[in-house]
Amino acid sequence: MTYLQQITSPTLLIDEKICRDNIARMATKAKNNSMKLVPHFKTGQSKAIGKWAKDYNVPEITVSSIKMAEYFCGDGWETIHIAFPFNPLEIKKLNELSQNQKISVQLVNSEVAKMLANQLRSPVGFFIEIDAGYGRTGVAVSDFGKIEEILRISQTSDYLQFRGFYIHAGHSYYAKDVAAIHEQNIAALNMLKNKYRTEFPDLVTRTGDTPTCSMMDDFGGIDEMGPGNFVFYDLTQAGIGSCTKADIAVALAVPVVDINPEKKTILIHGGGVHLAKDVLFEPNGEKNFGEVVFLSDEGWEIPKSRSFVKSISQEHGIIQASEELLQKAQVGGLLGILPVHSCMTADCMKAYLSLDGQWIDHTEGFSF
Amino acid sequence: MTYLQQITSPTLLIDEKICRDNIARMATKAKNNSMKLVPHFKTGQSKAIGKWAKDYNVPEITVSSIKMAEYFCGDGWETIHIAFPFNPLEIKKLNELSQNQKISVQLVNSEVAKMLANQLRSPVGFFIEIDAGYGRTGVAVSDFGKIEEILRISQTSDYLQFRGFYIHAGHSYYAKDVAAIHEQNIAALNMLKNKYRTEFPDLVTRTGDTPTCSMMDDFGGIDEMGPGNFVFYDLTQAGIGSCTKADIAVALAVPVVDINPEKKTILIHGGGVHLAKDVLFEPNGEKNFGEVVFLSDEGWEIPKSRSFVKSISQEHGIIQASEELLQKAQVGGLLGILPVHSCMTADCMKAYLSLDGQWIDHTEGFSF
DSSP, X not given: OOTGGGOSSOXXXXXXXXXXXXXHHHHHHHHHTTOEEOOBTTTTOOHHHHHHHHTTTOOOEXXXXXXXXXHHTTSSOSOEEEEEEOXXXXXXXXXXXXXXXXXXXXXXXXXXXXXXXXXXXXXXXXXXXEESSOOSSSEETTOHHHHHHXXXXXXXXXXXXEEEEEEOOXXXXXXXXXXXXXXXXHHHXXXXXXXXXXXXXXXXXXXXXXXXXXXXXXXXXXXXXXXXXXXXXXXXXXXXXXXXXXXOXXXXXXXXXXXXXXXXXXXXXXXXXXXXXXXXXXXXXXXXXXXXEEEETTEEEXXXXXXXXXXXXXXXXXXXXXXXXXXXXXXXXXXXXXXXXHHHHHHHHOOEEETTSOEEOOTTXXXX | OOTGGGOSSOXXXXXXXXXXXHHHHHHHHHHHTTOEEOOBTTTTOXXXXXXXXXXXXXXXXXXXXXXXXXXXXXXXXXXXXXXXXXXXXXXXXHHHHTTTSOEEEEEOSHHHHHHHHHHOOSOEEEEEEEESSOXXXXXXXXXXXXXXXXXXXXXXXXSEEEEEEEEOOGGGGTOSOHHHHHHHHHHHHHHHHHHHTTTOTTOEEEEOOHHHHHHOSOOTTOOEEOOOGGGTOOHHXXXXXXXXXXXXXXXXXXXXXXXETTTTEEEEEOXXXXXXXXXXXXXXXXXXXXXXXXXXXXXXXXXXXXXXXXXXXXXXXXXXXXXXXXXXXXXXXXXXXXXXXXXXXXXXXXXXXXXXXXXXXXXXSOOO
């Protein structure tokens, strides 16, 4: 039975070859810059994909919640980094996990540093997250008072161990000038490293976002990179220029349930609960929730003429169809949709089907 | 242990009393109009909430996928209606389920009608979905050719049984004039009923959306109503005028991980994977992904001054905080967030915690 014959409802497909190529390319770039690649597994959330990453000498991963850390515990990672300002309500769980798994967390204030210093029962590393302009989270790059307060608190603890500085320049997703953001990251991290390396000779610097890691070649001495989305990429990243559409490693297979040749629309079973509701905008202002690819036993193929999902509700999607698509599509058939935001689509779907018909695990879905 | 003491990570709270009041109010309205209430359980997706609905004499429910139908099979419902243009790849599953559970489906074209007529092995009812202006799906209200083609095909089958006409006026979510949409629905359904009742004396008419069902009092002879969102309501419905904020029956409890008094922002663990990414817009154009409520052992309370989630990413949310909130919030504490779109938030969270600390099931999460 081919993978296509297994599908009766919306199903997230993964092309292992594309995914491995994405990991290999980033691993090579990291190596060329003498950097450690610590991929952010909030995208794949999968032990199977973790195995693929290990083939490219990835010893350590990043996750975005303690639940995800727990999922990967005991799966052979040197360290699991939780790249989210630590939630002190989860100290008990952290103490459980860190007994058997090296874990690092992220700190942005002295309140949580104090709680950890008082309550940790095993060694846990921490990065101080730096806000170099994104404005979502992190200590302002020039707020040495707060940085040193956190460092001072950590020194009162036998268990809370400083590892370095972390920047996630999430605004590179929206900015026109990724290179400028990259320069800003390098300058911030190098300044902090120079300022604190005498006292902390082992401190490392890490930068996180997929656009800068994909598009830049020189990392100016930053020690580690932690991109996430690059394992799959998506239409957002293709729009930014981080990848081409051919690099997108996942596609949502969706059943066609109705075709309207007059309106040139196709109704699919595939909506917000499958794709999530991330959206791109066409030049004419129309919404784009994903782009159509044709499915075959070998995988998917990008059509000559573009068709996209122009609206979605909970379970419904409506495709604005090209003539090529209208000729090929049939009620009862399947189409593929390249996602706008693959991390969110994967989190909605909670499992992957490989092109050889194997189910691939996800944190909250299938587990093997 | 109170429900609050159980929470360490984002958790969807349900207030049973508010939820029951919402169901009771709609059941009364249906009764006053001699209508059958067939609630759409794509919102709650919960057997426990199904039990509450049965207390208000609800014998039948609607779902939006065969997966959801399967979940509710055998739970004592007279009929389960799948309110989605039927996906012919799922005929095998439909044949399995319909052996032991009365099921009805929705048809919008003759292709799927033919496949069902040929392949059904037990009786299955069907509604013809009518597009009275929404434009998402359905047969155009004046396309008698297509309606009669579907009816003719169904008459070739011993199993495919016509039940009536269904309208979901989803555009009432976006329109200023809900009353006008309601009048259009009534006119369309009554016209179709009059046209086809001689041949099909048992045919019924059903209308589906929460705004018209909540805001209108006279249903002009429509036989059944199938709203979904009303069991929980949300900020979108409060904005439309379907409910007040006090009628919203679910709130996402989120840990506070950082507070920035200068920017008046609060960072929470609560992002797109919890709330979904549905968004409302403030008068000044700012985005609103949910509004803050204060949590106590008794439930939640709407603050005097409004604070809302102004941005979200996968796991992060940033609240633009009022002075009142800045004074009350603390790192390591919890806040509640009223969702913009409760159906999507529930689908993300896949379980509910009641105010007496009990877990409530959801289709894809906890099951009892």
